[in-house]
Amino acid sequence: xxxxxxxxxxxxxxxxxxxxxxxxxxxxxxxxxxxxxxxxxxxxxxxxxxxxxxxxxxxxxxxxxxxxxxxxxxxxxxxxxxxxxxxxxxxxxxxxxxxxxxxxxxxxxxxxxxxxxxxxxxxxxxxxxxxxxxxxxxxxxxxxxxxxxxxxxxxxxxxxxxxxxxxxxxxxxxxxxxxxxxxxxxxxxxxxxxxxxxxxxxxxxxxxxxxxxxxxxxxxxxxxxxxxxxxxxxx
Amino acid sequence: xxxxxxxxxxxxxxxxxxxxxxxxxxxxxxxxxxxxxxxxxxxxxxxxxxxxxxxxxxxxxxxxxxxxxxxxxxxxxxxxxxxxxxxxxxxxxxxxxxxxxxxxxxxxxxxxxxxxxxxxxxxxxxxxxxxxxxxxxxxxxxxxxxxxxxxxxxxxxxxxxxxxxxxxxxxxxxxxxxxxxxxxxxxxxxxxxxxxxxxxx
Numbered sequence: 001x002x003x004x005x006x007x008x009x010x011x012x013x014x015x016x017x018x019x020x021x022x023x024x025x026x027x028x029x030x031x032x033x034x035x036x037x038x039x040x041x042x043x044x045x046x047x048x049x050x051x052x053x054x055x056x057x058x059x060x061x062x063x064x065x066x067x068x069x070x071x072x073x074x075x076x077x078x079x080x081x082x083x084x085x086x087x088x089x090x091x092x093x094x095x096x097x098x099x100x101x102x103x104x105x106x107x108x109x110x111x112x113x114x115x116x117x118x119x120x121x122x123x124x125x126x127x128x129x130x131x132x133x134x135x136x137x138x139x140x141x142x143x144x145x146x147x148x149x150x151x152x153x154x155x156x157x158x159x160x161x162x163x164x165x166x167x168x169x170x171x172x173x174x175x176x177x178x179x180x181x182x183x184x185x186x187x188x189x190x191x192x193x194x195x196x197x198x199x200x201x202x203x204x205x206x207x208x209x210x211x212x213x214x215x216x217x218x219x220x221x222x223x224x225x226x227x228x229x230x231x232x233x234x235x
Numbered sequence: 236x237x238x239x240x241x242x243x244x245x246x247x248x249x250x251x252x253x254x255x256x257x258x259x260x261x262x263x264x265x266x267x268x269x270x271x272x273x274x275x276x277x278x279x280x281x282x283x284x285x286x287x288x289x290x291x292x293x294x295x296x297x298x299x300x301x302x303x304x305x306x307x308x309x310x311x312x313x314x315x316x317x318x319x320x321x322x323x324x325x326x327x328x329x330x331x332x333x334x335x336x337x338x339x340x341x342x343x344x345x346x347x348x349x350x351x352x353x354x355x356x357x358x359x360x361x362x363x364x365x366x367x368x369x370x371x372x373x374x375x376x377x378x379x380x381x382x383x384x385x386x387x388x389x390x391x392x393x394x395x396x397x398x399x400x401x402x403x404x405x406x407x408x409x410x411x412x413x414x415x416x417x418x419x420x421x422x423x424x425x426x427x428x429x430x431x432x433x434x435x436x
Contacts, residue, residue, distance in 0.1 A: 041408060044259040088349060089320050096313040104309065119359035122312050126352040128260040209423060210254060214416030218409045226404035 026148040030156030033228065036129045037160045038221050043129030048164070048213045050120050054177040057165035059106070059113050060120065061158025067098045068130050068157075069150035075138040076146035091134045092125065099124045129157055164216050172207030238373045245377030248428055251353045252385040253419040258353030262386050263411055272390035273383075274340055275348070278326065280379030282348050283357050286322050287375030290315050290358040291368055315358050316349075323349045353382050389414060 036042050043064075050056045071094050075082075082090050103121045106114045114121070124130070133153050138146040170176050174183040182190040182201060206212055251257045258279070265271045293314055298307045327345045331338045338345075348354060357378050361371045392414050401410055 041263055042260055044256065044263070048256040048259070088346065089317070092316050092320055092349070093313060096316045100309060100312050103312070118363055119356060122315075122359045123257070123352050123356055125312060125316055126350045126355045128350055131350050209419075210256060211416035211419035211423070213256070214412045214419060218405070218412035218416065221409040221412065222402070222404045224404075225409065226402075229403065 023145065023148050026145060027152035027155065030149075030152040031159060032156075034156075035160065035224075036132075036153050036157045037217065038224055040129070040132065042132045043127045043157055044217075048217075049210065050117060051161055051165040051168055051213055052172065052208055053169050054162065054165045056113060056116055057161045058158075058177075059110070060117065060124070061154070061161050063099075063102045063106075063121065063124055064127060064130070064157055065151060065154030066102060067095060067124055068133060068154040069147050071095050071098055071130060072133055072138040072146040072150035073143045075134045076141060076143040079139050087139070091131060095130055095134075096125050129153055160217070160220065163220075164213055167216055168207045168212055171204050172212070174201075174203045238369060241370055241373040242377035242380070245374045246381035246384065247422070248425045250381040250385060250422050251356065251378050252382055253415070253422040254426075255356065257356040258351045258382055261347050261351050262382075262389070262415075263408070264347070266386055266390040266393055266411065269387060269390045269394060270340070272386045274337065276379075276383030276386050278345060278348055279351060279353065279382050280376065282319070282322055282326060283354055283375040283379035283382075284372065285326075285375075286319050286354060287357055287361055287371040288368060289318055289322070291361060291366070291371040293318065294362055311362070315355060319354050319358075320349045353378065385418065388418060 030036055034040065037044060050060050071091070074094050075091060078090070099122065102124070103114075106117075106121065133149060137149045141149070166176060170181070174181055174188060180188040182188055183203065185191060245251075249255070252259065252262055261275060265275045294311065298311055298314070323346065326348075327338075330345070357375055361374060366374060389411065393411060396410055396414070405413070
């Protein structure tokens, strides 16, 4: 399914405008009809486990956008010098270097988030969406277009991640990005133990557990494919 | 921790796919038929079982102050992924030599193991949880076995569900996600079981 859905790589001439219509599509496509998660089904691996809360998901999204964009640029610049047989290793080393940079920046500036994400920062290396874009796009396009493609795919990935995280944190813990909105004591904005209107509400703990993320993404895929029947693949 | 305890813990209680979502990409890509799922599952067990002890040796004797007391831990991610990539290459060559038929049936999936998060994830968990050499072998084999079980289970279910009347928008991928979620709930019932406590150690 992943192979059929990725954008067909068309080798184009150097663009006349640095930010024309084609370039805009590179950013908007991954947000909708060519979304990395719901359509290309790449990169689900590393990050779904972090979507229990909004802040770590935002951090991971920013990290993925950064790594995806810059690895695309670097590989695109090197693309004519890399021998075909060793390209995987070259790509992995470039990605691993960028991820190491991200890891140390995070360690220095936000140690709490770093601890919370633990191994999942390192796992950005094996995030298939980054490898996938390098193979499918950066190896055949110039650096500027590759950069935009990286940004677009990172954004498309981050959008799903943050949406899942908002749903999971709100229904699971009654909070969004650490702001406690609805819950059973006075720390929350709406105190369900005293409010007569929301007395029935209890946070649904299932949303904190991993399976909830699968259900939420399944529903997202369902909604998207109901409106775009051409995206359905039967397998 | 006991070898068997850690193996069982890694395979069932902390299943790579169903508890941590590791290796989801290849899990979804190869689970269309049981045959390919079995092939890739075995390869994952093998690669995890080899790379975890090698990465443990590298991490302990090379990176963690091994060379003249230098702290080289910043090279950890790069070295780990290089070891994994070269091991996969090696496995690929060995399989090609010994059993060309298996090599042909695995095809593209062998190089895919390099970017299987379960492999790198295993090595990274090993570092954060401070396993020793034997623990890391147990965790590697157990984690691989858990991945193998999960991928075969989903492949079998997906083969059956192809003949069911699923709403069009959910067909294929959507259903695979829902099923994985349900399997995850089933595996959640194992959560919190401590094998060490059961054997009285």
